[in-house]
Amino acid sequence: MEKGLIFVISGPAGCGKGTVVGKLREMMPNIGFSVSATTRPPRPGEIDGVNYHFITRGKFTELLEAGEVLEHTEYCGNMYGTLKSEAVRTLNEGRDIILEIEVEGALQIKSMMPDDAVAVMLIAPDPEELERRLRGRGTESDEVIKRRLKRSVEEIGLAENYDYVVINETGKTDECAAKIQGIINAEHLRYQRMKDTVNGYAAGQKI
Numbered sequence: 001m002e003k004g005l006i007f008v009i010s011g012p013a014g015c016g017k018g019t020v021v022g023k024l025r026e027m028m029p030n031i032g033f034s035v036s037a038t039t040r041p042p043r044p045g046e047i048d049g050v051n052y053h054f055i056t057r058g059k060f061t062e063l064l065e066a067g068e069v070l071e072h073t074e075y076c077g078n079m080y081g082t083l084k085s086e087a088v089r090t091l092n093e094g095r096d097i098i099l100e101i102e103v104e105g106a107l108q109i110k111s112m113m114p115d116d117a118v119a120v121m122l123i124a125p126d127p128e129e130l131e132r133r134l135r136g137r138g139t140e141s142d143e144v145i146k147r148r149l150k151r152s153v154e155e156i157g158l159a160e161n162y163d164y165v166v167i168n169e170t171g172k173t174d175e176c177a178a179k180i181q182g183i184i185n186a187e188h189l190r191y192q193r194m195k196d197t198v199n200g201y202a203a204g205q206k207i
C-alpha cells in the first residue's frame with residue numbers, strides 16, 4: 001500500500017491558515033487532520049478535542065516524557081504538540097495527513113521524515129493585512145498580538161526551509177486551498193513516489 005504523506009502547513013498567526021485548512025478539509029475529505037495538544041486556554045467557541053486537546057502544562061510534560069509527542073514547541077508562552085496517537089494511525093492507513101503547525105515543529109517533522117513530509121508556508125499578502133486580521137479577531141490582548149506579530153516576522157524569515165510558499169490573497173480562500181490541493185496531488189506523482197509503479201509496469205505488471 002502506498003504510504004500516506006505528511007503535509008505540514010505553517011503560516012504566521014493571522015494569515016488565514018485556519019480558514020484555508022477548513023476549506024481543504026471540505027475539498028479532500030479523505031485527508032486526515034491531527035488535533036494538537038496545547039496548554040493555551042481555549043478561545044471563545046473553541047471545543048476541546050475538536051480544535052485542540054486543551055491540557056495543563058503538567059499533562060503536557062507527562063505526554064512528552066512518555067514519548068507520546070511527535071513534535072512540539074513553545075509558542076508565545078504556551079506549549080503546542082502533535083500527538084503520535086493522532087498522526088500515526090492515519091499514516092498507517094495509507095492516508096495523507098495535514099499538520100497545521102508553526103515553523104519549529106515543521107522543521108522537526110522535515111528532519112524526522114525527509115522523504116515523507118512536504119512543508120507549505122502560507123503567507124498573508126502584506127504585513128499590514130496580517131496585523132489587521134490579527135486585530136480583527138478581537139480575542140487577544142494587545143501584548144499577545146504584538147508577540148504574535150513579532151513571531152510572524154521571524155517565521156517568514158524561515159520560509160527558505162519550506163518546499164512551497166502560497167500567498168493567501170484576501171477574499172480568495174478557495175483559490176488558495178485549490179493551490180494547496182494541487183501541491184498535494186503533484187507530490188504523489190513525483191518520480192521517487194511512482195518508482196515502484198513504473199518498475200512494476202516495466203516488468204509487465206498491470207498498473
Ligand code: 5GP
Pocket residue numbers: 010011012013036037040071072073075080081082083100101102103104105106
Ligand atoms: P494558535 O494559538 O493561534 O491556535 O496557534 C499558535 C501557533 O501554534 C500556530 O502557528 C499554530 O499553527 C501552531 N500550532 C498548533 N498546533 C501545533 C502543534 O501541534 N505543534 C506545533 N509545533 N505548532 C502548533
